[in-house]
Amino acid sequence: MSSFSHAWRALRHRNFQLFFFGQSISVIGTWMTRLATTWLVYHLTHSALLLGVVTFSGQIVSFLLGPFAGVWVERFERRQLLIWTQAAAGIQSFALAALTLAHIITLPEIIALTALQGVINAFDMPGRQSFLVQMVEDRNDLSNAIAINSSMANGARLIGPAIAGVIVAVYGEGTCFLIDGLSYFAVIASLLLMHIKPLNLSRSKATMWEQMREGWDYVSTFRPIRTILLLFALISLLGYSWSVLLPLFAAQVLHGGAATLGWLMGASGVGALTSALSLAFRKTVVGLTRMLQVASAMLGVALILFGLSHTFWLSMVLIALVGFGMLQAASVSNTVIQSLVPEDKRVRAMSYYTMAFFGASPFGSLFAGALADRIGAPHTVMITGALCLAASLWFTFELPKIRAIIRPIYQQMGLIPAT
Template identity: 85%
Template sequence: MSGPATSPDREEISSPGSSISHAWRALRHRNFKLFFFGQSISVIGNWMTRLATTWLVYHLTHSALLLGIVSFAGQIVSFALGPFAGVWVERLHRRNLLVSTQAAAAIQSLAMAALTLAHVITLWEIIALTALQGVINAFDMPARQSFLVQMVDDRNDLSNAIAINSSMANGARLIGPAIAGLVVAAFGEGGCFLIDGLSYFAVIASLLLMRIKPQDLRRSKANMFEQIREGWDYVSGFRPIRTILLLFSLISLMGYSWSVLLPIFAAQVLHGGVTTLGWLMGAAGIGALTSAISLAFRKSVVGLTRMLQVASGMLGVALILFGLSHTLWLSIVLMVFVGFGMLQAASASNTIIQSLVPEDKRARAMSYYTMAFFGSAPFGSLFAGALADRIGASHTVMVTGTFCIAGSLWFTLELPKVNAVIRPIYRKMGLLPARDIDAMPDVQEPAL
């Protein structure tokens, strides 16, 4: 997936205007622009559903453990199907697959809306529909991640497309919960599910309007299990991807579980309601959006491994301090740092993996990225829910934050070995100017 190398002798323009246009350069690609605007509408609905679901479960059960179980139900399905989904995505036309997954997601949200608005929904129905969404996500996420390459013609703009995609998702994280708080107060949780269901049609429309070059689907002679084994051997045997996925799995296991406990913090620790929950989720969204915008302004992938190291530590420290806080304004500020660290770690991991993986293994590699999130997060949700029942939500996020710091320290020890492998690959692929690689303080080969 090599792109044209940037000449080391070319002078870079550093005016504010050029920096801003550079930050949004992936939007010059028509297909990606269509996807950006369609997905922007849909993701707002997704975040409305996330808040509404957690509040609905808490309203029905008042149990931290059951909050964790509902989250587990959706994510464990995505984890279990991950390796199979990666192989299937490589065998199918990705736009057609995405249209199908988005249509299925719309049906799932509209079913949630109908049951909730009719006041007949039960916990078991929430679990079943959440598990159905997990099946959809297992295919949708690797398809969407690997489809970015088809939407962006210039591979040098791929990292920028990932950053803009993260900006869009986390701008929605800021807007969605705020709207959801108002909708829940006025119409109940079912109103959020209804809006989310309708929002998927914006994505479907954007996908159908794209002009995509015919995809060369190479039918492998290997069967599915052989292809799964080949994908596993690649991600487990290639040190940079293996190390990054291990760290991201730990971050997903421990660093993401705070979201399951937010209703507990809103109601019991900070003595508020759904509006307080919206403020906390919105604050995390501000941090995540800030992170995504900072990534969009980056001119290359230089330094992303160091950024991943710092972001993991930042997330851990912020979670520990959030667990100690009993003041609303301080908790909101800390949530900004939690959101920043969380998104920075996820996006940096995504970008590094996408820049390294060969095209014939892209969907399978991204399915393992999906598994790193959806596989670890459900167990983290269960762990956080069960631990919060025993020691309280505040102490639980302090424990999870400590694990994130430990992961950052481990990655620090692995970093010289990881960058020693990445450096010659980036040089060969021409993704970075030679002078940038040589100037990278965090990719110096370890002394012998």
């Protein structure tokens, strides 16, 4: 098998093919909405703090619902759940479109609809992550499916903002929201066309609270997953907040408009897509923990330099490196956790992964927005970058300890030879 065909091996599964193509269309729409929302909020308020508040409103809901959602999702058929979450997300986008196109949208309405999307994401993300196991029958292809899924999401992240920047400049934000709403039909159709073997959904006698406690005990006491989730939470808290401040960099630092914002988001997408493709070409999960260490350090350095830059082309290169480090950290964390967690705890473990992102990111967004209001966006990004570097240093000291625990597990799975 050539290295190229090996990199795309998960696509030999029909169900994953359908998901890949349907989701590709939908995620392009999602990224169009993200750019349009940030530009709409900036256009209405010109406030870094309120940009942070809007992002906070969506992500804090996902954080609060995370443990409950992880247990709840385990009790339902994944495909049916995803059909409902995607339909709800489409309705949310159509509501945004209607209010914006009618020129009556206000900041409270944006916050309320963003919070609704947060509710949907709390159930959609752990459901989608655990559904990969059903779409990809061969467990050896699971890490490749995660990498391809990241490639698709970040290819869309490259395309979506670039399209949205042009559409916002010509037709306005409402058109982006409308296109996003229509894009959900593609992923719903792909889910309906799948032939999925139903899971044996065992009805646990334990209460929901007991199951939540069991999931927490597992992720908090198993050192490799606890350490990786903590690093990912720190990166989400500190390293993701730059995206909230991008409208300020586009308008105030680089003296551009919506198109400049689109180029910056597109450049971060190029870096993230490059990262995802590099992971797709990997043949094993062995060695990924070292990549997590490097990725978090790269993210920190790139953020510091991005904060110092006032040149458009240099900012584009640096934000691409930010995108690479950010995606590498997220995908590697996802892959290593999925490779270690037992099946009966998979959804609950992935709900904590979702919480690590959606729990830390809103506070990071709020912190970055408030700090940028006082000291400016460039200095804020430099501070968060320095803190990402500190998190990478802490993980470096933890690495030998978690490798000692992971090694016998991978030996038992046949991923590395027994000594």
